[in-house]
Amino acid sequence: MVRGPRTRKGAATINKASQGETAMKRNTKGIAFASLLILLLAGCSSATKNQPPPPAEEPVAMPEPQTYDFPVLSSQLPPDSFVLQGVHFDTDSAELKPESIAILDEAAEAIRSHPDTRWVVAGHTDSRDTDEHNMKLSQARAQAVYDYLVSRGVSPSQLEVQYFGEDMLYAEERSPEAMALNRRVEIVRVKD
Secondary structure, eight states: OBOOSOOOTTOOOOOHHHHHHHHHHHHHHHHHHHHHHHHHHHHGGGOOTTSOOOOOOOOOOOOOOOBOOOOSSTTSOOOSEEEOTTOOOOTTOOOOOGGGHHHHHHHHHHHHTOTTOEEEEEEOOOSSSOHHHHHHHHHHHHHHHHHHHHHTTOOGGGEEEEEOTTTTOSOOOOSHHHHHHHSOEEEEEEOO
């Protein structure tokens, strides 16, 4: 079943609130850090001229996406949600790369081994293009993963496609590394 970002009443959706809380916590920490930095700089304005300049700030490390390494034996239930580690998309592309196939095969095996579970396949993009373009691209990415999982024996009744464009960025920065983290597909287990 293919659905857009809005679902009917009672349908499963990705918990945007918890992801929004995560983004809010990151923003709050950033604001607190900036405020502290301003206070420190204001207090240092009377420093003598003979003191060496303060050391340059270290670059902020990019957050690691939540990933899931599928067990060799898939008797263990996969977590509630995971980013398909190693399943990357080129800019403006929904084509699955050859190196993604083994990862998707393991995902299919893990999902097939639990036929009573349901999953949302959620497509995302970076923020490089228009909202309309990114919605279509995120739909195409989610659909590509959905189609591949079904071709590997996952029941279509276990999967639902949703797409969010750039609405749920994983990394807010515009560096190439951050943009790559946003070009993702997540699989989220639907709670009964």
